[in-house]
Amino acid sequence: MMNAATPPLLEVRDLVKHFKQVQAVNGLSFDVRPGTCFGLLGPNGAGKSTTIEICEGLLKPTSGSVRYKGEALGRRYRERVGIQFQSTALQDHLTVIENLRFFSALYPVRRPIDELIALCRLEEFLDRDSKKLSGGQRQRLLLAIALVNDPELLFLDEPTTGLDPQARRNFWDLVTDIKAAGKTIVLTTHYMEEAYLLCDEIVIVDRGRIIAQGVPSQLLAEHFNDSMLEVPAAEAHKLAATGLTGVAKGEAVEIQTADVNTAVAALLAGGVSLAQLRIRPRTLEDLFIELTGRGLRE
Amino acid sequence: MKAMLRRIGAATWARSLEFVRDRSSLGWNLVFPILMVAGLALVFSGPGQPLFKVAVIAPPAAALDAGLHPFLGTPQVQFYREDTVAAALPKVQRHRIDLLVDVTAQPPHYWVNTQSPKGALLERLIAGSGGAAMRREATTGREIRYVDWVAPGVLGMNMMFACLFGIGYVIVRYRKNGYLKRLNATPLRAVEFLVAQLLSRLTLILIVNALVFGACRLLLGLRMEGSYLDLLVVVAVGAFSMIAMGLVVSARLASEELAGGILNVISTPMMVVCGVFFSMDGAPRALQIAAECLPLTHLLNAARAIMLDGAGLAQLAYPLGVLALMSAVYLALGAALFKWRQD
Numbered sequence: 001m002m003n004a005a006t007p008p009l010l011e012v013r014d015l016v017k018h019f020k021q022v023q024a025v026n027g028l029s030f031d032v033r034p035g036t037c038f039g040l041l042g043p044n045g046a047g048k049s050t051t052i053e054i055c056e057g058l059l060k061p062t063s064g065s066v067r068y069k070g071e072a073l074g075r076r077y078r079e080r081v082g083i084q085f086q087s088t089a090l091q092d093h094l095t096v097i098e099n100l101r102f103f104s105a106l107y108p109v110r111r112p113i114d115e116l117i118a119l120c121r122l123e124e125f126l127d128r129d130s131k132k133l134s135g136g137q138r139q140r141l142l143l144a145i146a147l148v149n150d151p152e153l154l155f156l157d158e159p160t161t162g163l164d165p166q167a168r169r170n171f172w173d174l175v176t177d178i179k180a181a182g183k184t185i186v187l188t189t190h191y192m193e194e195a196y197l198l199c200d201e202i203v204i205v206d207r208g209r210i211i212a213q214g215v216p217s218q219l220l221a222e223h224f225n226d227s228m229l230e231v232p233a234a235e236a237h238k239l240a241a242t243g244l245t246g247v248a249k250g251e252a253v254e255i256q257t258a259d260v261n262t263a264v265a266a267l268l269a270g271g272v273s274l275a276q277l278r279i280r281p282r283t284l285e286d287l288f289i290e291l292t293g294r295g296l297r298e
Numbered sequence: 299m300k301a302m303l304r305r306i307g308a309a310t311w312a313r314s315l316e317f318v319r320d321r322s323s324l325g326w327n328l329v330f331p332i333l334m335v336a337g338l339a340l341v342f343s344g345p346g347q348p349l350f351k352v353a354v355i356a357p358p359a360a361a362l363d364a365g366l367h368p369f370l371g372t373p374q375v376q377f378y379r380e381d382t383v384a385a386a387l388p389k390v391q392r393h394r395i396d397l398l399v400d401v402t403a404q405p406p407h408y409w410v411n412t413q414s415p416k417g418a419l420l421e422r423l424i425a426g427s428g429g430a431a432m433r434r435e436a437t438t439g440r441e442i443r444y445v446d447w448v449a450p451g452v453l454g455m456n457m458m459f460a461c462l463f464g465i466g467y468v469i470v471r472y473r474k475n476g477y478l479k480r481l482n483a484t485p486l487r488a489v490e491f492l493v494a495q496l497l498s499r500l501t502l503i504l505i506v507n508a509l510v511f512g513a514c515r516l517l518l519g520l521r522m523e524g525s526y527l528d529l530l531v532v533v534a535v536g537a538f539s540m541i542a543m544g545l546v547v548s549a550r551l552a553s554e555e556l557a558g559g560i561l562n563v564i565s566t567p568m569m570v571v572c573g574v575f576f577s578m579d580g581a582p583r584a585l586q587i588a589a590e591c592l593p594l595t596h597l598l599n600a601a602r603a604i605m606l607d608g609a610g611l612a613q614l615a616y617p618l619g620v621l622a623l624m625s626a627v628y629l630a631l632g633a634a635l636f637k638w639r640q641d
Contacts, residue, residue: 056483058483088476088479091312102312105304
């Protein structure tokens with residue numbers, strides 16, 4: 001899938017964006033290959049939204065360039081890409097179907113509205129005032145609006161922020177379907193699980209710079225050769241006898257180990273109850289902490 | 299071109315649906331002006347105002363006091379300066395003023411409306427003032443009830459608010475909540491968006507005001523001497539210019555509070571100096587110049603000329619021309635200053 005010979009759909013080079021007081025983006029370069037889902041990850045304020053808005057052609061970079069199919073972004077670019085913002089109000093008193101028809105009318109190339117309704121599962125609330133939708137329904141409508149022009153390239157800026165876990169999972173299913181239909185997606189998120197599940201390639205951004213770039217599973221394999229054991233905090237006092245050291249994190253103590261079998265045996269020998277023990281592989285969240293010394297939501 | 303029209307059409311339709319479905323605000327837009335006109339009719343249907351208003355034609359340097367003629371020293375009478383008999387006489391005929399005096403003539407003249415009770419009273423005062431005898435000129439003309447005169451003012455004022463706030467608040471709200479930013483991500487252009495907002499607002503204001511006008515005419519028997527079509531043209535041009543004025547205010551702001559403040563700063567003087575409730579005859583020169591610069595003045599002058607005097611469009615070239623010019627300037631300014639997003 002990650003064939004380096006395929007010419008990129010989007011080429012971003014040395015992107016810099018200064019606002020009055022902050023340098024939001026500080027020299028980002030990456031390629032987005034056709035048919036892939038590309039993730040921009042990072043904590044709030046990392047420069048993800050600024051980067052994606054420059055890629056969408058809505059913000060002018062201070063320096064650097066973005067090219068779509070090898071060409072600079074022109075006026076017609078807007079007709080060819082789909083965009084879902086992090087938060088967008090729609091017009092009051094318009095129903096879901098009226099919103100779809102309105103946005104559809106703005107584009108020269110239009111995907112049949114029935115298809116959009118089926119794809120984004122809007123059937124049940126087509127005639128509802130868009131103001132009265134739940135968070136998940138609203139994001140599905142905004143996604144359908146982003147697809148009205150049948151774009152080849154779709155931008156999703158933190159599409160699941162603020163959604164409940166169920167709605168978030170439903171949205172992931174939709175994105176997976178869209179990917180399967182051959183669309184290219186650029187996604188920003190601060191949920192590492194989302195990035196891991198959906199993205200073929202990611203860049204982790206912090207303070208306007210790329211700190212890691214690659215395929216999620218490969219990135220984890222490169223940085224970690226161990227697993228994480230989570231012992232409930234109530235059992236922590238018994239750890240001293242096992243010879244293992246852990247770091248307290250919330251209700252649990254995390255123990256890093258390259259050899260799970262030996263570590264578990266040590267825990268058993270030390271009399272630590274395994275009833276609440278959790279063994280998990282390393283995550284992108286761990287990688288972020290490893291690279292920056294900070295948590296994602298700190 | 300076809301695509302552009304489709305985009306403008308879609309945006310106009312979407313905005314109109316939003317307005318029409320906002321029942322409370324639509325109801326208010328319809329009911330408020332009728333209540334206002336009816337209220338004013340009630341208030342002013344009783345005994346007239348105690349003040350007498352007399353126009354005086356006098357040498358430019360002379361003060362309007364008893365030195366010119368003892369009659370000008372009468373208390374409780376407002377004397378103000380007019381330049382020519384031709385300009386002032388129609389006001390006597392329409393009962394807008396009670397008497398016209400020309401002290402530059404030899405002997406001094408006065409014009410009185412023989413159907414005006416106040417005029418008759420003032421004649422007695424002239425006779426009893428002890429000054430030089432004045433020559434009496436009688437004139438007549440159908441009295442215009444205050445309500446006939448004030449109704450266009452109130453409807454015009456209401457329309458001004460609907461134009462300024464209707465467009466101003468909506469665009470500022472769209473910018474604040476990010477809807478404009480979303481539209482900017484589509485092929486819709488700024489000028490297309492603005493034209494759509496203008497068209498939607500203009501159409502709805504014309505419909506609402508036609509209904510309100512009909513209701514007032516029915517309830518209050520408003521006078522209508524001229525052509526309805528001419529009135530529609532005048533109202534459309536006037537409303538267009540005031541909506542365009544609202545576009546300028548809303549071109550960049552992202553705070554409804556600030557927009558509201560600025561719109562009030564614009565609308566309150568218009569309400570006061572444009573002759574909504576009272577004629578600006580006799581007002582200080584500076585106020586009259588200020589009034590000339592505001593679109594509502596020209597709209598009201600033209601509408602009253604049609605409704606009260608039966609004027610045709612050809613006679614209204616000046617107010618219509620001024621309104622068209624103002625529209626063009628506001629629209630160009632609004633489009634040039636427009637920003638999709640807040641900084």
